[in-house]
Amino acid sequence: MSDLIQPVILCGGAGTRLWPASRGMRAKQFLPLTGAQSLFSQTLTRVAGAGYAEPLIICGPGHVDVAREQAGDQTMRLVVEPEPRNTAAAIALAVAACAPEQLLLVMPSDHIIADTAAFHRAIEQGSSLARGGWLVTFGVAPDRPDTGFGYIANGAALGDDGYAVARFVEKPPLAQAEAMLAAGGFSWNAGIFLFRADAMYAAMARHCRAILAAAEQAMANATTDGEAQFVHAPSFKTAPSVSIDCAVMEKHDRVAVVPISVGWSDLGSWHAVHAASNRDEAGNSASGNSFLHDSRGCLVRGGDQRVSLIGMQDVAVIVDGDDILVMPLARSQDARVAARAHE
C-alpha cells in the first residue's frame, strides 16, 4: 500500500462564464488567466511535490493534446471520457482506476490557490479523517454573501481536524447567503475532496450504483494509448449525469469538512479573475499593451490588441481573436449570454 496521496484532476469543464477567452477547444483550465501558467499547469504544480503520486487527469478527447503539452516534463496518467457526464461519473472513473486503500485528492483543474503551503497543510489535516473512512470536503470561509457557490454547514467538531457536515446548502438566494455569512459556521463548497478509494466506492455503491457500474464497465473496457486510457464510450454514456455533491456527499453519513484558508478562487467569472489578479493602485488589472487613463477597478485582457480605456470604472474588456466583450464586472455572470448567442 502506498502512503502517497493520489491527485485526481478534473478537466471536464467548459467555462462559458469566461467567454470569449474560454470556449470550445480552449477551455478555461488551459488558459493563463492570472499569470504566465495556465490554471491546469498551476494545479499540476501544486501536487508535484513529495507525498503525491503521479497525478491522474480526467479529461475529454479534445483536451488530450493540450494537457500533454502543458504538462511538459511532468508525468501523469490520463483517463479520457468520451463526453462529460458530470463529476460523480468522473470521480467514479478515478475510483475504478485506483487501488482501494489509496487516498484520492480530487481537484478541479480551473481554480487557483494562492498559498500552496497552507493547502498542503490542509490536505495533511484532512488525511487523518480520510484514512478513518470519512469523505472529506474542503470549505472556504466566505468573505461576502456570494450566491454563486454552494454552502456547507458545520456539524459536530471532529477533534481539531474539521467538522462533520451538518448539511449542504444549494446556491442560495442573497438573503440566505447574508444570513449564513452573519451566523458563521458555514463555508463555501470548493469542490475539492479527499477520501479513500474504497470509502467512496462503498458510498457510491449505496447512493449511486448506476454511475459506479457504468464507470467500472467503462474502465474495464478502456483502450490504452501511451499514458492515456480511453474509457469505453457505450458503457460510460449510460452513467447518469449528476454532481458528486448530489450523488454522494449530500446523502452520505460520514462526510467531513476541513476549513481552508489558502487564497482560493474558482475564477468562475471575470469578476473573480479580477479579484484574483494583481492590480495596480487604481484597482486595475490590465494586460501589457493596455492604456488606462482616469479609469478604476477595471479588468483588461487585450490579447494581441491595444486597449485604451478613458474614464471607465469597474468594467471588463476582454479580447479574444475577433471577439471583444465589454461589460460591467458586476455583470460577469452574463458573459454566458454572449457565449450562447455566438457559439
Add this chain to the structure above:
Amino acid sequence: MSDLIQPVILCGGAGTRLWPASRGMRAKQFLPLTGAQSLFSQTLTRVAGAGYAEPLIICGPGHVDVAREQAGDQTMRLVVEPEPRNTAAAIALAVAACAPEQLLLVMPSDHIIADTAAFHRAIEQGSSLARGGWLVTFGVAPDRPDTGFGYIANGAALGDDGYAVARFVEKPPLAQAEAMLAAGGFSWNAGIFLFRADAMYAAMARHCRAILAAAEQAMANATTDGEAQFVHAPSFKTAPSVSIDCAVMEKHDRVAVVPISVGWSDLGSWHAVHAASNRDEAGNSASGNSFLHDSRGCLVRGGDQRVSLIGMQDVAVIVDGDDILVMPLARSQDARVAARAHE
C-alpha cells in the same frame, strides 16, 4: 464672370478626437463615419448640383490619392499644401487661385449636413449679402450649452437674409455657454463661409497681409500635376498659422451671419458621431457585427471584429486595426489623450 458658386473644400484636418478611427493617413474626412459614404464624399456630393463650379480641394500631399479615389467620376481641382498652416492660409490659397469676382463657398470636409435642400437655400440667402461685399458666415442655432464651439453674436438685421456679426465668442466656459443659450441671438460658428474672392482679398490685405503674400507667392510658383497644383513650399511655409476667424472674421467690419437649420454636425467627437447616426430604439448605434444585450445609448464601431456589450450604457467602443478604445460618450473629448499617447 461666372455666376456659379465656387466650392472650396478644406481637407487639412487630422481629427484626433476621433482616434483611433481617424489618424495619420486616414483623416476623419475620408472615413465613412455615419453611413456608406465618407464625409469628404458627402461634402463633394453636396455641391455637385447646378449652380456650383467644379470644386477646389485644399489638402495635404498625403491625401491626394485618397481624395482622387473617393471623388470617383466627379471632376475637381486640387491645391496641395506642403503642410497645414491653418484655415487663413488655406483660404488665402483659394482666393489666389480664383477670379476676383467669384463667390467662394468655403466648407470643412469633415462635417455632415443632413438637409441638403435647406443648405442650398441658405447658400442662396447668403449669396446676396456676399455679392454685396459681406464676408458671410453661417450660424447654427445651439440646442445645448456646448463648450466645444465658438459662438457668434447677432448684431443688426440685414434685411431678411441675416445679421451683421456683433462679435465672435471663443469656445466659452459652461456658465457662459448656458447664458448665451438662455439669452438667444447667438449661434455656433460652423466654419462655413461665403464671400467674393476680392472682398476676402481686400480684408486679408488689411488684416493679415503676411498670410496673403505667402499664399500668393506659393500659388504663383506652384507646380502642376494633372488637376493638382502643388504650391511652392518655401513660400507657403512663411505663412503664419492662424485661423480665418482670428485672422480676418473677428477683425473685419463687414461680416454677416446667416442662420442655418440644416441638420449640421461637425462630428467633432464620438459623442457627435453617435448623435448624428441612426440609432435603434435603445439609442444604440452599432456596426453590423455587434451584439448588444441590455445596453443603451452606446456607439459601437467594431471594424472587422465582433463586439459584445452586456449591461453597458452611454459608452463608445471603437475598434480600428489593433486599437480598441472604450470610454463614456460624455468623455469623448478625451479620445485625444489616447491619440497623443499612442501616435
